[in-house]
Amino acid sequence: MGVWACRGGVAPPWTGRGDPAPTLVFGVTRDIMKGMKFIADNMLGRLATWLRLLGYDTLYMPRAEDAELARIARAEDRILLTRDVELTRRRGLRFVLIESEMIEGQLQQLARDLRLTAQLAFSRCAVCNIVLEEAGGEQVRERVPPYVFQTQNQFRRCPRCGRVYWRGTHWARMVAQIQDALEP
Numbered sequence: 001m002g003v004w005a006c007r008g009g010v011a012p013p014w015t016g017r018g019d020p021a022p023t024l025v026f027g028v029t030r031d032i033m034k035g036m037k038f039i040a041d042n043m044l045g046r047l048a049t050w051l052r053l054l055g056y057d058t059l060y061m062p063r064a065e066d067a068e069l070a071r072i073a074r075a076e077d078r079i080l081l082t083r084d085v086e087l088t089r090r091r092g093l094r095f096v097l098i099e100s101e102m103i104e105g106q107l108q109q110l111a112r113d114l115r116l117t118a119q120l121a122f123s124r125c126a127v128c129n130i131v132l133e134e135a136g137g138e139q140v141r142e143r144v145p146p147y148v149f150q151t152q153n154q155f156r157r158c159p160r161c162g163r164v165y166w167r168g169t170h171w172a173r174m175v176a177q178i179q180d181a182l183e184p
């Protein structure tokens with residue numbers, strides 16, 4: 001399975017049939033896509049939050065210098081997400097140059113270019129970026145609105161910060177959008 005690239009390079013295997021050329025994605029193999037890890041630049045905090053909600057290990061360090069972001073991306077084998085062309089020119093990086101300023105467009109771009117999925121949604125804390133634990137009963141009662149406690153039957157809790165997660169309506173809409181982006 002070779003490295004693929006777009007815009008003047010080799011098209012990813014799932015495009016064809018006259019699909020529009022995706023944006024720059026260099027050096028990402030399909031094998032790596034299964035366990036994709038990301039690092040987001042300081043303009044993409046909201047995207048980082050959503051990627052964590054989708055279950056993807058995503059670092060976000062708004063005060064880090066460009067050199068530090070690039071160093072961590074290389075050292076930890078993370079795909080750099082950025083809106084800054086200059087940052088993508090650093091050597092040895094795998095990156096996606098994010099096109100849209102809007103979160104919906106950003107997620108749709110990643111769904112299209114990297115085959116982002118919602119299969120592992122709600123497995124990671126959006127704030128701490130660590131894996132959630134199943135939770136229920138008294139563990140969650142104090143931390144969610146009474147209506148939610150009565151109507152939801154699946155909860156997960158962050159072992160670090162204690163936040164409790166459940167599938168709200170806003171979440172369902174976003175998952176639907178991602179699925180639309182995957183299967184237009």
Ligand SMILES: [Zn+2]
Nearest residue numbers: 125128158161
């Ligand atoms: Zn947390």
